[in-house]
Amino acid sequence: MEKNPTEILALFGNPVAHSLSPAMHNTALKAMGLNGLYVPILVEHLEAAVQGIRGMGIRGVSVTIPFKTKIIKYLDMIDQEAQRIGAVNTVVNRKGRLKGCNTDWRGIFEALSAVTAIKGKTVLILGAGGTARAALFGILKHGGKPFIVNRTVQKGRRLAREWNCPFYSMEEIGGLKADILINTTPVGMSPNTDKTPIISELLRNYGVVMDVIYNPLKTQLLRDAEKAGCTILSGLEMFIHQGAEQLKLWTGQEPPRELMRRVVMEALEGSGTK
Ligand code: NAP
Secondary structure (H helix, E strand, C coil), rough: CHHHHHHHHEEECCCCCCCCHHHHHHHHHHCCCEEEEEEEEEEECHHHHHHHHHHHHCCCEEECCCCCHHHHHHEECCCCHHHHHCCCEEEECCEEEEECCCCCCHHHHHHHHHHCCCCCCEEEEECCCHHHHHHHHHHHHHCEEEEEEEEHHHHHHHCCCCCCCEEEEEEHHHCCCCCEEEECCCCCCCCCCCCCCHHHHHHHEEEEECCCCCCCCCCCHHHHHHHHHCCCECHHHHHHHHHHHHHHHCCCCCCCCHHHHHHHHHHHHHCCCC
C-alpha cells in the first residue's frame, strides 16, 4: 500500500497553541532519521477530525484536553490499558483502523521508576481526574499501594471505590504519610505559580514528591518538598516519557529521550518559566 511521502503525525486539542509536543516530536523524528512531520491541530469538530485521520492517512495522533475521553467513541478499538483508565491520549492508525492507547500512565511510571521502586510503596495521589486515573493504573499494576485525596469528596470517593483503594478528604491530609506523593491537580501551574496543593509543613511526611505540572519546571510544591528533604520529580519527566512512548507506538523505534528532554527544557526556560 502506498503511504504519504511524509508521514504525518498530529496533536488534537483545543487549545493547542502553547503545546511543546510539536517541538519535542519533530526534533525526535529528525534525530531518528524519519521523514515525518508532527503538526498541532486546533480541533473544532472531533468526529470530522477523526475521519480526517483515516481520510488523510495520518499515522498517529496525540490527544489532549478536552478530547481524551470524548474521542473513544469514534475509534475502532481501544487497548486494555486505555479502556481501564477511561482515556485515550494516543491514536495509532493501522491501515485505516484507529486504535486508542494511553501513554500517560507509562509517563508517570517511567518517571517514578527512575528515582524509586514502586512495589510495596504507599502512594498518595492528589486529585481524581484523568491523570489521577492514569497514575492509579500504573501504581497498582506495579504493586504500589495508592490512596486518594481530592477536593470534591464525592468524586474522590467514587474513584477510590472503583479502584478499590482508600480515600481521604483534604481536611484529613495532616494525618497522612506516604512513601510517594503525586500531585495530579493543576494547582501551581503557570500563571498561578505561588499556589500549592499542600502546605509545606506536611511535606516531611513523604519521601518522593512528584508534580505532573511541567510549567513551571519547579512548582511551589516541588520547591517546598526540596526544602523538606524529599526527592523531587517535575512533570517534565512524565511529559517526556509519555511522548517517547507515543513515538514508540507510531514508529516501532526507541526515541531519543535525552534529546527530547533538552528541547522541552530549553523551550520552557526560553519562555521565562523555571
Ligand atoms: P482533570 O481531569 O480536570 O482533574 C483535575 C483534578 O484536579 C480534579 O480532581 C480536581 O478536583 C483537582 N483540582 C482542580 N483544581 C483544584 C484546586 N484549585 N484545588 C484542589 N484540587 C483541584 O485534569 P487532568 O486531565 O487530570 O490534568 C491535571 C493536570 O495534569 C493538569 O495540570 C495537566 O496539565 C497535567 N498533565 C500533565 C501531563 C504531563 O505529561 N506532565 C500529562 C497530562 C496532564 P475536583 O474533583 O474537586 O474538581
